[in-house]
Amino acid sequence: MSTIIDGLSLGAIYALIALGYTMVYGIAKMLNFAHGDIIMVGAYALYSTLLLGQSPVVSVLAIIISIVACVVLGVVVERFAYRPLRGATPLAVLITAIGVSYMLQSIAQLIFKAKSRPVSFSIPGTTFGIHNSTILTLVVGTVVMVALTLFVNYTKTGRAMVAVSEDRAAAELMGINSNFIISLTFAIGSALAACAAIFYLMQIPLVNPTFGAMPGIKAFTAAVIGGIGSIPGAMIGGVLLGVVEKICLSIPAIAPYTTAIEFSCLIVILLVKPTGLLGRKRREKV
Amino acid sequence: MALLEVKNLEVNYGLIKAIKGVSFEVNEGEIVALIGANGAGKTTIMHAINCILDKMSGKVFFDGKDITHARAHSLVGMGMSQVPEGRRIFQELTVFENLQLGYYSKKDKKKFEEKLNEMYSNFPILKERSKQIAGTLSGGEQQMLAMSRALMSSPKLLLLDEPSMGLSPLYVNTIFDMIKKVNEMGTTVLLVEQNAKKALSIADKAYVLEIGKMTKSGTGSELLNDDSVKKAYLGG
Ligand SMILES: Nc1ncnc2c1ncn2[C@@H]1O[C@H](COP(=O)(O)OP(=O)(O)OP(=O)(O)O)[C@@H](O)[C@H]1O
Ligand SMILES: [Mg+2]
Numbered sequence: 001m002s003t004i005i006d007g008l009s010l011g012a013i014y015a016l017i018a019l020g021y022t023m024v025y026g027i028a029k030m031l032n033f034a035h036g037d038i039i040m041v042g043a044y045a046l047y048s049t050l051l052l053g054q055s056p057v058v059s060v061l062a063i064i065i066s067i068v069a070c071v072v073l074g075v076v077v078e079r080f081a082y083r084p085l086r087g088a089t090p091l092a093v094l095i096t097a098i099g100v101s102y103m104l105q106s107i108a109q110l111i112f113k114a115k116s117r118p119v120s121f122s123i124p125g126t127t128f129g130i131h132n133s134t135i136l137t138l139v140v141g142t143v144v145m146v147a148l149t150l151f152v153n154y155t156k157t158g159r160a161m162v163a164v165s166e167d168r169a170a171a172e173l174m175g176i177n178s179n180f181i182i183s184l185t186f187a188i189g190s191a192l193a194a195c196a197a198i199f200y201l202m203q204i205p206l207v208n209p210t211f212g213a214m215p216g217i218k219a220f221t222a223a224v225i226g227g228i229g230s231i232p233g234a235m236i237g238g239v240l241l242g243v244v245e246k247i248c249l250s251i252p253a254i255a256p257y258t259t260a261i262e263f264s265c266l267i268v269i270l271l272v273k274p275t276g277l278l279g280r281k282r283r284e285k286v
Numbered sequence: 287m288a289l290l291e292v293k294n295l296e297v298n299y300g301l302i303k304a305i306k307g308v309s310f311e312v313n314e315g316e317i318v319a320l321i322g323a324n325g326a327g328k329t330t331i332m333h334a335i336n337c338i339l340d341k342m343s344g345k346v347f348f349d350g351k352d353i354t355h356a357r358a359h360s361l362v363g364m365g366m367s368q369v370p371e372g373r374r375i376f377q378e379l380t381v382f383e384n385l386q387l388g389y390y391s392k393k394d395k396k397k398f399e400e401k402l403n404e405m406y407s408n409f410p411i412l413k414e415r416s417k418q419i420a421g422t423l424s425g426g427e428q429q430m431l432a433m434s435r436a437l438m439s440s441p442k443l444l445l446l447d448e449p450s451m452g453l454s455p456l457y458v459n460t461i462f463d464m465i466k467k468v469n470e471m472g473t474t475v476l477l478v479e480q481n482a483k484k485a486l487s488i489a490d491k492a493y494v495l496e497i498g499k500m501t502k503s504g505t506g507s508e509l510l511n512d513d514s515v516k517k518a519y520l521g522g
Contacts, residue, residue: 156386156390159379159383159386159387160387160390162376162378162379163376163379163387166376166377166378166379167374167376169338169358169370169374170370170374170375170376171359171387172338172357172358172359173336173338173358173359173361173362173367173368173370173374174359174362174387174388174390174391174435175359175360175361175362175363175390175391175439176359176387176390177357177359178359
């Protein structure tokens, strides 16, 4: 039982990150390979702020700074690295994203050096034998995802996001500023990444320049499993992967193969349904 | 003063010169038709006017303002609206949501209900299907939706790119009746059509486009009776 809760909680983290991949893919039509490194920046922002001391005020401040740093970074990266390439071949954009990823890791390494730094940021204690941090992750993750779903489906701006994702030029003809919508998408994705970074640090209290790589690639896998471009797909994919991971880890005989099993899930699902669980084929439009 | 004025428009796609110096005007209250064979450059002209295309030379004025390098999304607020080639309705959204997006540039909630009811009474089928996913509408219904979506913003100028494409004669008549009605209610119309006969029959003024150049212009009825137009576009 607690394994399942742990899995759901880890899954919520993956889902939060996967949402960033999937929303950016759906709306800006690109794979943002630097998304994992946004998580890393969020983690360092939290770490740096916590150096100010140990108090509830500092903790809240750290959370805010972490989210703001990620949002600003996400929007700036989109504006200056990706937007000039709008209309370029997907390969050029992908390579740029990989470049941004290395750049962020290198900058982090310059500032913080390569060694891992401890971050103690969690809620001590347990409830019904489950870590309070785990419960918090699950609760906040769920609330955030519900809020996002409501936002996308029931607000004017959310509707505009769906329109841009389906047909950018037609959306422009409706008066929708697609550049603004894309910036907003990066902002939301990055804010979710910051939340994920904070929760991930509660489980793995060490940050280093490649901190974002593993959760990043797992969440990307989750997004593809769920059907990249699909918001509920990213949530389901994330939760699925989190649960599979925790179950595997809880069985000593197969624990060493956990990562391999997770990626095998991807292969199996893509073989059965190439577009992912909730993905749909889209006609490309000019 | 013309509501829309296009001056010496040139558009290149790489080495292909798609539009080679085109000028024309659309006056307030008119229906202006642009006819031409496949690949003549009609859609390119539409994209240049609505600023979906940016790499061009020449000038485009709308309502007295230079919109040559305007942002596409700013035009609907200025009073220009479009039914693009191939309809381009939002397939994953419902009929109602598509109409809502047509009103995106406006704020007044009460006016929205009014416009919505106006569209529903124009095409009652849209009301019946308001909750249906737009991608599952028939081609003709999608065309009605595309047109209604464009009209939601109460445009001064309506651009229509091949509204009759792929429609059965009955639907073609429905759409053309609606174009006439919209025009009578005060909307200026720029119409691109393959169905030259239909287009010329409702046009106050028409232009013939041949591989990127205007080769003829006149009133609709003049061109309907023009021998070379008859031969090339009206089937002899
Ligand atoms: N994105 C593009 N890249 C390269 N060439 C293009 C592009 N779009 C259009 N063209 C070319 O420009 C010319 C004009 O195209 P356009 O779509 O404007 O024609 P059209 O008159 O609308 O034709 P149709 O009646 O078939 O819709 C064509 O030769 C077309 O191949
Ligand atoms: Mg065309």
